[in-house]
Amino acid sequence: MEKDIEVEELEKFEENDEPIIGMSFDSDVDLFIYFKEYGKRKGFPILRRTSRKDSDGILRNVTFACGRSGETRSKSVNILKPQPNAKTGCNARLGAGLGDDGKWTIRSLNLEHNHVLLTPTKSKYFQCNRSLNTYAKKRLDVNDQAGIRLCKNYQSLVIEAGGHENVTFIERDCRNHVQKERRLQLGDGDVASLQNYFMKMQVEDNRFYFSMQVDDEGRLKNVFWAEPRNREAYKEFGDVVTFDTTYLTNKYDMPFAPFVGVNHHGHSILFGCGLISHEDIETFTWLFRTWLSCMSNSAPNGIITNQDRAMKVAIQNVFPNTRHRWCLWHIMKKVPEKLGGYKEYRNISNVLHCAVYDSQSATKFEETWHHMITEYDLGDNEWLRGLYDERHHWVPCYLNNTF
Numbered sequence: 001m002e003k004d005i006e007v008e009e010l011e012k013f014e015e016n017d018e019p020i021i022g023m024s025f026d027s028d029v030d031l032f033i034y035f036k037e038y039g040k041r042k043g044f045p046i047l048r049r050t051s052r053k054d055s056d057g058i059l060r061n062v063t064f065a066c067g068r069s070g071e072t073r074s075k076s077v078n079i080l081k082p083q084p085n086a087k088t089g090c091n092a093r094l095g096a097g098l099g100d101d102g103k104w105t106i107r108s109l110n111l112e113h114n115h116v117l118l119t120p121t122k123s124k125y126f127q128c129n130r131s132l133n134t135y136a137k138k139r140l141d142v143n144d145q146a147g148i149r150l151c152k153n154y155q156s157l158v159i160e161a162g163g164h165e166n167v168t169f170i171e172r173d174c175r176n177h178v179q180k181e182r183r184l185q186l187g188d189g190d191v192a193s194l195q196n197y198f199m200k201m202q203v204e205d206n207r208f209y210f211s212m213q214v215d216d217e218g219r220l221k222n223v224f225w226a227e228p229r230n231r232e233a234y235k236e237f238g239d240v241v242t243f244d245t246t247y248l249t250n251k252y253d254m255p256f257a258p259f260v261g262v263n264h265h266g267h268s269i270l271f272g273c274g275l276i277s278h279e280d281i282e283t284f285t286w287l288f289r290t291w292l293s294c295m296s297n298s299a300p301n302g303i304i305t306n307q308d309r310a311m312k313v314a315i316q317n318v319f320p321n322t323r324h325r326w327c328l329w330h331i332m333k334k335v336p337e338k339l340g341g342y343k344e345y346r347n348i349s350n351v352l353h354c355a356v357y358d359s360q361s362a363t364k365f366e367e368t369w370h371h372m373i374t375e376y377d378l379g380d381n382e383w384l385r386g387l388y389d390e391r392h393h394w395v396p397c398y399l400n401n402t403f
Helices: 028-042 134-145 150-161 171-181 188-204 228-237 281-294 309-318 328-333 335-339 345-358 362-375 382-389
Strands: 046-053 059-066 093-098 104-110 209-214 220-226 240-243 255-262 268-275 302-305 323-326
Touching: 028 046, 028 059, 028 093, 028 104, 046 382, 134 150, 134 171, 150 171, 188 209, 188 220, 209 281, 220 281, 228 255, 228 268, 268 281, 281 309, 302 309, 309 323, 323 328, 328 335, 328 345, 335 345, 335 382, 345 362
Parallel strands: 240 302, 302 323
Antiparallel strands: 046 059, 059 093, 093 104, 209 220, 220 268, 240 255, 255 268
16 A cells, blocks of 8 residues: 555655654655655665554554564575575664554654665665556556566566666566466466366266356456365364465466365365455455355354454354464464564573463463563564464464364
């Protein structure tokens, strides 16, 4: 959303303005754009580090930080060729809150960096400063449909703009856009082939189930199917279902969404699959309702997903009596990313693991958690605060009575 608003809307701030505590903005988006432009001039990237909403869902506090805050651990397996690490644990950041007057005011500020700042000609290539305008997107789409290779597609835009210094994107941005647009843009032959295959399967066995959703223009949006053995397996082992959309197909880059369970041998079994165009509430609601209809409207006792908010809302709408649990593995995997910038990271990580895995009761978890927050001064960490607020969705001791 931030990219759709032009910087010219903030003309009231001069180009050489320095952020100061007490400076006010009409919205958090205006504040983000202002700090982003400041970072672009000074030579550092920015990102939204934390945000907090109140009980009514209204955003109240945000923190924008230098893009080199935190710490990234190299995933390279070759010690002779370590991957470059852009994270330096930089503490430069800006904190702001929404006041009673509806204005966003800067309340905390640290402009000291622990790394070299770049020139504006280089800082414009930070991800936060890059964007594809509408014209560029249309050109990319038309040329891609014409079969023009991406490298030539990108170069044509650069030449038309008069050089790389006049474009606000790089080739990777073009590739990401093209891949996104390819999702579920199946040609007439692909759609017909898919439908014919499903109908053939249904003729061979009327227990084969499929559903295809189209948009207002008749273009295919989402697909779901389940074989007879998937439906039979659910009758026997459908107590708990896991749902994951982290898989992708190669050609169309569409999220593959399988419903998976575990049989009496401890092996994963399939309860049906979907191919979806978007990962939003509407799409997940359609998919969950379609799957539920396929399974004779018999909802599972529990469902395990990641922390996707759209998924959470759709599950509440379609499976109101099903216990929703977040995948603990996905949450704990984020610990180095979210807490790695703290000096006492190793101690924090140990206490956190103890609270999560060793607490046999909610009381013990609360005690260990609050000790960790107090001992290591983590009260302002929005990620931990959000996890604590949603502890009934992922901490094992709160879920033992269900599964």
